[in-house]
Amino acid sequence: MMEDIRIYQDYFAAVVIPLIVIAIPIYGMFRRVSVYESFVEGAKEGFKVGVMIIPYLVAIFVAINMFRASGAMGAMEDFLRPVLTAIGFPPEVLPMAIIRPLTGGGSAGVVADLVQQYGTESIITQMAGTMFGSTETTFYILAVYFGAVNIKKTRHALPAGLIADIVAIFLSVYIVRLLLG
Amino acid sequence: MLNYIWAGLIIVSVVFALYQDGTDLNDDRFRNGEALNVQIEGLPPDYAERDDPGPVELSITISPTDYIAFFDPLSTAGIAPDSDLAAEATEQITTFFAEPLPATLVQTSRGREFQITVPDSLPAPLDTIYESTKNDNDLLPAYLGGWAGDPNSPGGVTASIEFGHVGFIKTREVTSVMFDQADNAVMFGIGLMGVIALWMGLMKIAEDAGLIAIFVKLVRPILGPLFPQIPRDHPALGLIAVNLAANMLALGNAATPLGIKAMESLQELNKEKDTATDSMVMLLAMNTASVQLLPPVTLIAVMGLAAADLFLPIFLVTLISLCVAITAAKLLGRMQTFKKTDPMRPNNPNAQKGGAA
Structure with a gap:
């Protein structure tokens, strides 16, 4: 049963990107969008996003790798390992769980750092990537959305958002282990 | 919070390295x-x-x-x-x-x-x-x-x-890592631009073709029960639907302005302008835990083809966490602490003029 699900997940992963890549232009042409021009316009935006993310990458790569090189990361992982292993949580993913609700660019940096440390096929990277895709920068959204309309008393917005984040972070670990582990 | 974490990482690194080097020198390890x-x-x-x-x-x-x-x-x-x-x-x-x-x-x-x-x-x-x-x-x-x-x-x-x-091995190493990684981060970031441009180009086609509209039709019917304080014919519901649909497709750049518009529309209904209504909390909770049909562009850029493996896990995780967010927003809203601060409660003494009657 589980093995079947994993096989389907594998097939799905193989076709999902090519399907998106043909479905979008087909739908676009059907809706009479000038697909080439739209693509170029969107791609231009892409470079802005690319440049925008670089300062975050610098901040996170430097801080995390200094932490790693000093041996403090290893010491922290060893210290927390018994607790984290008991709940099935790899200590290497911990930086992601801490940083994710605080900064989008920064947590993208953490995923990028894990890609460089462990490769894209490693379960550590896959867990962190799933966390990144599944949760939002709750603090940022709270600040932007409520700031825009001058709401100061946020009531239960932060607890509700953080509860969802915590659940998503643990689910990422368990579901990735189930489907890809 | 982030400031403390970031500065903490750097300060702890250097202090930890100095401590180890001090121990090595003291023990005359070399x-x-x-x-x-x-x-x-x-x-x-x-x-x-x-x-x-x-x-x-x-x-x-x-x-x-x-x-x-x-x-x-x-x-x-x-x-x-x-x-x-x-x-x-x-x-x-x-x-x-x-x-x-x-x-x-x-x-x-x-x-x-x-x-x-x-x-x-x-x-x-x-x-x-x-x-x-x-x-x-x-x-x-x-x-x-x-x-x-x-x-x-x-x-x-x-x-x-x-x-x-x-002497001072760790300290030297930490310092050199600092320079190497700053360099590495820029090269890595530049390497991402191609895939980001590709994906954002595709998403722009989707946006221009009105793909969001399809998902609005899917989302719209379930919104009524989740936002009981909004009258059925109020434009806020439509804006919320568009915001959530844009989020599902990871169109972050489109979703945020739409979300702010939805918030402004909810603010019109609010009787106490500096306090969040239940509807606002619900919108925020659904935004922080929105169902993701497509992962964000930065994830695809960083992980490359390997990101394809994560489409299904991310969809499943977000589906469950959305349910959790909705339940949490509803249940917390019923707690005494939060219930008594609801701007929409009957006979709210702080209610301002201009709010919906």
Whole structure:
């Protein structure tokens, strides 16, 4: 049963990107969008996003790798390992769980750092990537959305958002282990 | 919060590195300035009388027992003597020093210097000494003190050598990592731009083709029960639907302005302008845990093709966490603490004019 699900997940992963890549232009042409021009316009935006993310990458790569090189990361992982292993949580993913609700660019940096440390096929990277895709920068959204309309008393917005984040972070670990582990 | 974490990482790194280097210096782990006795074969008999010593090819034999006595690597590594680990470590060191190490003896500004060719893996703490002092040709330098014995005898002469001075290893490493990683981050970021541009180009087509509208139709019917405070025909519901649909497709750039518009529309209904209504909290909770049909563009750029594996896990995780967010927002809203601050509660004394009646 589980093995079947994993096989389907594998097939799905193989076709999902090519399907998106043909479905979008087909739908676009059907809706009479000038697909080439739209693509170029969107791609231009892409470079802005690319440049925008670089300062975050610098901040996170430097801080995390200094932490790693000093041996403090290893010491922290060893210290927390018994607790984290008991709940099935790899200590290497911990930086992601801490940083994710605080900064989008920064947590993208953490995923990028894990890609460089462990490769894209490693379960550590896959867990962190799933966390990144599944949760939002709750603090940022709270600040932007409520700031825009001058709401100061946020009531239960932060607890509700953080509860969802915590659940998503643990689910990422368990579901990735189930489907890809 | 983020400020503390980020600064904390950097400060802890440097302090931790300094602490370890201080411990190493205090324990004299690298035996700076102390001489180790070794056997040297191939030293010319007239070496002492030469004015210009010139390069001499020879070989150095380090006795494992002397090495262990000199550096005491077992107690540094916290290995108890007479344990299995100690026997294993001793065995490794013995194997390592079984063969003589080839070296060249040259005259440098720092004295008579051996440049020793070493194999890939060295026993501690010589590995650290090597990493810290190796020259441009990846040779391990060591300095000749004195020697005694007959150079023609089969075992060669007994000589005392000193390795280079080693200190502040971790601190140096942390500093160099800082520079390397700043460089690496920019190169990595530039490498991402192509995929980001590709994906955002595709998403722009989707946006221009009105793909969001399809998902609005899916989302719209479930919104009524979730936002009971909004009248059925109010434009806020439509805006919320568009915001959530844009979020599902990870169109972050489109979703945020739409979300703010939805918030402004909810603010019109609000009776107490500085306090969030239940609807606003619900919108926010659904935004922080929105169902993701497509992962965000940065994830695809960072992980490349391997991101395809994550589409399904991300969809499943977000589906469940959305349910959790909705439940949490509803249940927390019913708690006394939050219920009594609801701006929409009946007979709210703080209700302002301009709110919906």
